[in-house]
Every structure is written in C-alpha cells, then in structure tokens.
Amino acid sequence: ETGVTQTPRHLVMGMTNKKSLKCEQHLGHNAMYWYKQSAKKPLELMFVYNFKEQTENNSVPSRFSPECPNSSHLFLHLHTLQPEDSALYLCASSQEPPSLSPYNEQFFGPGTRLTVL
Amino acid sequence: EDKVVQSPLSLVVHEGDTVTLNCSYEVTNFRSLLWYKQEKKAPTFLFMLTSSGIEKKSGRLSSILDKKELFSILNITATQTGDSAVYLCAVTFSGAGSYQLTFGKGTKLSVIP
Numbered sequence: 040e041t042g043v044t045q046t047p048r049h050l051v052m053g054m055t056n057k058k059s060l061k062c063e064q065h066l067g068h069n070a071m072y073w074y075k076q077s078a079k080k081p082l083e084l085m086f087v088y089n090f091k092e093q094t095e096n097n098s099v100p101s102r103f104s105p106e107c108p109n110s111s112h113l114f115l116h117l118h119t120l121q122p123e124d125s126a127l128y129l130c131a132s133s134q135e136p137p138s139l140s141p142y143n144e145q146f147f148g149p150g151t152r153l154t155v156l
Numbered sequence: 157e158d159k160v161v162q163s164p165l166s167l168v169v170h171e172g173d174t175v176t177l178n179c180s181y182e183v184t185n186f187r188s189l190l191w192y193k194q195e196k197k198a199p200t201f202l203f204m205l206t207s208s209g210i211e212k213k214s215g216r217l218s219s220i221l222d223k224k225e226l227f228s229i230l231n232i233t234a235t236q237t238g239d240s241a242v243y244l245c246a247v248t249f250s251g252a253g254s255y256q257l258t259f260g261k262g263t264k265l266s267v268i269p
Contacts, residue, residue: 043198081160082199082244082259095255127197137248137255142188142206147198 042066043148045130051154052120060115060151062130070136071113072145073105074129082129088113089136120155127152159183160247162260169267173235177263179245180227183256189228191219192244194262199244202230235267 043064052058064071073085087095088107102124104116113130129150133143163178179189188206192199203212205221205228212219216235221228232239242262249256 079261081261082246084257084259087255129198137257142204142248144190144201144204146201147192150197 043130043132043146045128045148045151047151048149049152049154051156052117053156054120054122056120057116057118059117060128060130060153062113062115062148064111064113064130064132064146064148066132066134066146068132068134068146069110070133070143071107071110072131072133073103073113073115074131074147076127076129076150078126086115087137089138094136094138117153120153122155125153125155159258160245160260162243162245162263164263165261166264167266169235169265171235171237171267171269173267174231174233175235175265177230177232177243177245177265178227179230179260181245181247181258182226183247183249183251183258185250186223187248187250189221190246190248191228191230192246193241194244195241202243232265235265237267237269240265240267 046061071088075083084097085099086105091107102119106114127150130148131145133145135143160181190204191202203219208223216233219230242264244262245260
C-alpha cells in the first residue's frame with residue numbers, strides 16, 4: 040500500500056449506529072487531517088493532528104470523535120449521526136503539521152462516502 | 157461569509173481551448189494559496205503559491221498569485237479531456253492564534269472532444 044488509504048470506501052448507517060472510519064498513511068508524515076465534503080459546499084477541515092496530538096478542532100459536533108493512536112493511523116468515530124452528516128469524508132496527511140509549517144502540501148486519501156439514513 | 161471565492165463555478169470547453177480559473181480570497185495573515193485537482197475522490201496537489209508575481213508551471217498548467225489584489229489564477233492551455241475535473245483553491249492563514257485553512261467551492265471543468 041502506498042500513499043493514504045481509507046476504509047471503508049462506502050458506509051451506510053442509521054442514526055443510532057456507531058461506526059468508525061479508518062485512515063492510514065504510508066508516507067512517513069507527521070500530520071494528519073479529517074475533511075468533510077458535502078454536495079455544493081466547500082471542503083471543510085474538521086480536525087488536525089500533529090504527532091498524535093489534536094491541534095485543531097474546527098467547531099465539529101461531538102458526535103464526531105477523532106482518534107490518532109500513532110502518526111500513521113487516524114480514526115473518526117461516529118455515533119448518533121444526522122442525515123445532514125451524509126458526505127464524503129476525506130483524510131489527508133502532510134510532512135509537517137501546520138503549526139510548524141503552513142506551507143505543506145497535503146496528500147489525500149480516496150475518501151469514505153457516508154450515507155446516514 | 158465566504159473567504160475563498162472561485163469563479164466560474166462550472167465551465168465547458170472544447171479540447172485545445174485555453175481556460176483561466178479564478179480564485180479570490182479575503183483573509184488576514186495570509187500564508188499560502190493552494191490549487192488541487194479533484195477527479196473522482198481524492199484531490200491531488202497542483203501548486204502552492206506564497207509570493208506575488210512568481211508563476212508556477214507544470215506542463216500545460218500554470219498559476220500565479222497577486223497578493224495585492226488578493227487573487228490567483230490557474231491557466232490550462234491546450235486542454236484535453238483528461239483535464240476534466242473539479243479544481244479546488246484553498247487558502248491558509250493564521251487566525252485566533254491557530255492555523256486556518258479554507259477551501260473555495262471549486263470550479264467544475266468539462267472538456268469535450
């Protein structure tokens with residue numbers, strides 16, 4: 040595996056379900072990100088992790104809970120989601136975290152298409 | 157309010173045409189502007205611009221930043237059907253003591269044979 044991988048690629052869940060999205064990067068990067076991409080809306084940055092430490096949380100509802108056990112893996116735990124949370128969730132990584140260098144190129148994974156019924 | 161505005165939102169051209177995509181922004185403490193190409197799912201990086209007037213070029217694609225007028229353009233010459241994609245512009249800036257990154261809504265480019 041190379042680059043940034045995400046699983047599952049598609050997920051359908053009910054509002055009472057609990058599920059997790061997984062992201063793994065094989066690039067040796069130190070920073071990882073979660074983004075949400077909804078139809079007809081700009082890509083939204085949700086969370087930023089630097090060396091496993093969360094550095095940014097852009098006013099994301101608590102029903103989204105990130106976890107970063109090491110610098111290569113990132114999870115997004117989902118519980119009691121709403122239909123409006125249906126979107127494409129993208130993971131990305133960069134060599135350095137934004138706090139050290141905001142000029143980093145980010146490498147994106149293929150995304151998880153989430154549908155909440 | 158939108159901090160990053162891209163125009164046009166969609167564009168249809170014929171192969172061989174030249175296109176110019178626009179990205180204007182309104183932020184304080186600007187750090188960088190990035191262009192991405194999104195074909196199916198994952199956006200792929202094209203350019204990062206930090207200084208005014210310096211053109212970045214990669215094959216048929218080029219981009220330039222104007223920090224005085226707060227905009228950037230992405231040019232694609234001799235377009236091909238493989239250029240069909242959504243082109244995303246993003247701006248990084250410092251705000252409230254933390255790092256911020258905001259994307260525009262994107263320009264959907266369709267190149268027809």
